[in-house]
Amino acid sequence: MVKVNENYLKLKAGYLFPEISKRVNNYTQANSSSKVIKLGIGDVTxxxxxxxxxxxxxxLNEMGTNNGFKGYGPEQGYGWLREKISVNDFISRGCQISSEEIFVSDGSKCDSSNILDILGSDNLIAVTDPVYPVYVDTNVMTGRTGETLQNGTYQGLVYLAINEENKFQPEIPKKKVDIVYLCFPNNPTGATITKQELKKWVDYAIENKSLILFDAAYEAFIQDKNIPHSIYEIEGAKNCAIEFRSFSKNAGFTGVRCAYTVIPKNLSGQNSKGDKIDLWSLWNRRQCTKFNGVSYIVQRGAEAVYSSQGKKEVNSLIDFYMKNAEIMQNKLRSAGFKVYGGDNAPYVWIKVPDRMTSWDFFDYLLEKADVVGTPGSGFGLAGEGYFRLSAFNSRMNVNNAMERIINI
Amino acid sequence: MVKVNENYLKLKAGYLFPEISKRVNNYTQANSSSKVIKLGIGDVTxxxxxxxxxxxxxxLNEMGTNNGFKGYGPEQGYGWLREKISVNDFISRGCQISSEEIFVSDGSKCDSSNILDILGSDNLIAVTDPVYPVYVDTNVMTGRTGETLQNGTYQGLVYLAINEENKFQPEIPKKKVDIVYLCFPNNPTGATITKQELKKWVDYAIENKSLILFDAAYEAFIQDKNIPHSIYEIEGAKNCAIEFRSFSKNAGFTGVRCAYTVIPKNLSGQNSKGDKIDLWSLWNRRQCTKFNGVSYIVQRGAEAVYSSQGKKEVNSLIDFYMKNAEIMQNKLRSAGFKVYGGDNAPYVWIKVPDRMTSWDFFDYLLEKADVVGTPGSGFGLAGEGYFRLSAFNSRMNVNNAMERIINI
Structure with missing residues (x-):
């Protein structure tokens, strides 16, 4: 009889966001008159x-003509898009990332999940806590963890707490880990990392021959000139890091679907004999076998992000959302909340009032203010006591949501 | 140190189509005056x-407005598209497949690869030989096979030969297999399966609690009214089969990217204790965690395939390519070739002349006729001695290619 992948049965109930949707749907069905404002999922508006x-x-018009029609494109993405990415996102910042090292995809969620395909199942893996749940869940699904412990963490993973005490900077693990996920600007906390701090991670990874999976999906929101946009701004990173980037949050492509992953050509892992194995070739083989490239139409849209008009418009979008984040920080502070993040990221990270859990505060905000956010505990044990609000919404909704919270 | 997934190292050199591209590029670089006609990859034109x-x-215009903008869509696809698929592709043929059982994706290559995520690694797996290489390679990559044997097959897989002798109908395996991949109309042979023959597979799967992975990417090319378009036309199939469908070949979406997978709600596998585990829920969890849905714009394009105008245009496309297939069959037969397929599929499957291998014939056609096809042996051991030509090209190219072959 056909056997299932039992690792899926270790997963805790529903992925965070579907769980939130369910609670919101139940609430709005019971309270049909209320107008809920959603600052939960990090979705652009x-x-x-x-x-x-x-x-x-x-x-699109080209695709409707005999001469302009395009069938299968390169699995790695079209050369013209990869070239634009290389020049604008990397060379311009002094990072020697060539177009060949860029793999265009339909999303960072996919890439940061699929990357496990090419990595051994016997690596020791570290994640921050709180963390974007996809990193953890995909490790569970692929059998890289044990069962859940009573506190909700999984056996076999190394959790690096990020909280008020350490200023949301993960500490270098005391034992060697083989793979570490880092996300800066951070989802969910909105924290950033300096070049000096990131250098410590690169040094650690090189020393231990570890791999850093660096998620830079929110780099466009960085305002402070000293904060790195790419891990490749750090010397040595090409020997120890893969970077994930997305067009979702800068150009608003969450419903359009385009992202990319950088795998430097000299990056390697090892097989069980200790031979160096080149990761670029494994990923290239993976993509050629399991993926058929991104829609031609969408890739042309992504290319336009790098036109002068596109850059202007993306800057306006970023300014718009960052102004939201500023309003949220000010209003929430004036209402007496302790607030983190929101300076270089579209997320503000609120300390939940004493004696409330994150989910208590979720229900409280939903019921008292008709505002939806994301409970910090949904991102991990160390997220308990925190709450994420997203700056992705219209100005009117942000203003209204803040007024409602202030007036609870 | 970071360890790689060593299963990738078992893979034979380059995936078939990149290998063909390389040979063609080498040839065209050395013979710059020749105008090669490509009837290799099954890509629409x-x-x-x-x-x-x-x-x-x-x-697209909606996405540029405040009111029409869409961010993340449902990971499973929009309800309106799933509903159209359910009604037009299934209910209309008497198959009780509901919209909830349909998962929209960016490609059948992805789906037929990713499906392994939710299945145990200890299943015995059968594939036809020849076969679409993705089924085999993804099993190798995920450690479901042993090493390659000298003849190029992989240890641990059950190969079901399809050839002239058995009229390209795989025989039911003598031993129990847990999972079997079936593709009809078949890629690469162009063969079809009758309801009576397919019923035997469904009965076998139900008796052995096996799972059929049914790839129906080419169903739109079926001309004969008695050939099933979906495995769910066979009684009992909802209890034993997953079906893959695509917009690539009917509506020419190879460069647009849209497909779907059907997982019936009552379909189950088992865990190691023997408990029934529902596959729909596992796949839903996989898609929610590792995938972010298909571009809204693309899904609206797929929906239009089911409009009356869309249906008319898709029919014309199919007629066009099937006329190509007819021309190819006639011309190749007149040139003395034994030809199979091409009646209900966009592929003709040629018996290679005696004393030539499939790759010999590839080089021969390329050098003598400037025509590119696909060597049968690239699809598996039992494909040796055969050659695939695709009917996906302009009428002029098809006519020219056939003239050149006749005149060698």
Whole structure:
């Protein structure tokens, strides 16, 4: 009889966001008159940049003609897009990342999950706590953890707490880990990392021959000039890091779907004999076998992000959401909350009032203010006592949500 | 130190199509004057249906407005698309497949690879030989096989030969297998399966509690009214089969990217204790965790395939490519070749002349006729001695390619 992958049965109930949706649906069905404002999922709300719409419209028209029609594209993404990414996102910052090292995909969620395909199942893995749940859940699904402990953590993973006490900077683990996930600007806390701090991680990884999986999906929100946008701004990172990037949050592509992953050509792991095995080739083989590339139309849209008009529009979008984040910080502080993040990231991270859990505070905000956020504990044990609000919404909704919270 | 997934090292050199590209590039570089006609990869060549272009254009414009903008969509696909699929592709043929059982994705290559995520690693797996290489390679990559044997097959897989002798109908395996991949209309042979023959597989799967992974990516090319388009036309299939479908070959979406997978709600596997575990829930959890849905714009394009205008245009596309297949069959037979397939599938499957291998014939056609096809041996041991030509090309290219072959 067909056997299932039993690792799935170790997963805790529902992925965080579906769980939130369920609670919100139950609430709105019971309270049909209330107008809930959602600052939960990190989903953008503003229209696509006109430059992207125009480029996609042109690509679409091409696809309707004999001469312009495109079938399967390269699994790695079109050369013209990879070249634009290389020049604009890396070379311009002094990072020697070539277009060949860039793999275009349909999402960072996919990439940061799929990367495990090419890595051994016997690696010791570290994640921050709180953490983007996908990193943990995909490790569980692929049998890289044991069962859940009573506190909700999984056996076999190394958790690196990030909290008020350590200023949301994970400490270098005392024991050697083989793989570590780092996400900066951080989801969910909105914290950033300096070059000096990130250098420590790169040094650690090189010394221990570890791999850093660096998620930079929110780099576009960085305001402070000294904060690195890419891990490759740190010397040596090309020998120890893979980076994930996305068009979801800068250009509003959450419903369009485009992202990319950087795998430097000289990056390697080892097999059980201790031979060096090149990760670029494994990922290339994975993508050629299991993936068929991103829609041509969408790739033309992503390319337009790098046009001068596209850059202007992306900057306006970032400014818009960061102004939201500023309003949220100010209003929440004036209401007496302790607030972190929101300076270089579209998330504010609130300390929940004493004697409340994160989920208590979720229900409290939903019922008293019709505002939806994300309970910190949904991101991990050390997220308990915190709460995430997203700056992705219209100005009116942000203002209204803040007024409602102030007036509870 | 970070360890790699060593199963990748078992893979034979380059995935088939990249290998073909390499040979063709070498040839064209050395013979710059020759105009190669590619009948190799099964990639469509005609423009997108106008109905799809129109719908995608409207969706794109929506995305540029405040009111019409869409962020993350449901990971499973939008309800309106799933509903159209359910009604048009299944209910209309008497198959009780509900919209909830349909998971929209960015490609059948992805789905037929990713499905292994939810299945145990200790299943005995059968594939036909020849076979679409993705089924085999993804099993190798996930450690479900042993090493390659000298003949190029992998230890641990059950190969079911399909050839002239058995009229390209795989025989039911003598030993129990847990999972079997079936693809009809078949890629690469172009063979089909009758309801009576498919019923034997469904009965076998139910008796042995096996799972059939049924790839129906080419169903739109079926001309004969008695050939099933879906495995769910067979009684009992909802208890033993997952079906993969694609918009790539009917509506020409190879560069647009949209497909779907059907997982019936009552379908189950078991865990090691022998408990029944529902596969729909596992796949739903997989998609929610590792995937972020298909582009809204693309889904609107897929929806338009089911409009009356869309259906008309898809029919014309199918007729066009099937006329190509007819021309190819006739011309190749007149040139003395034994030809199979091409009646209900966009592929013709040629018996290679005596004393030539499939790759010999590949080089021969390339050098003598400037025509590219796919060596049967690239699809497996039992494909040796055969050669695939695809009907996906312009009429002019098909006519020219056939003239060149006839005149060698």
């Amino acid at each position: 503003e229209p696509l940049p006109k430059a992207c719409v125009k480029a996609m419209g042109e690509a | 005609e423009p997108l249906p106008k109905a799809c272009v129109k719908a995608m254009g409207e969706a």
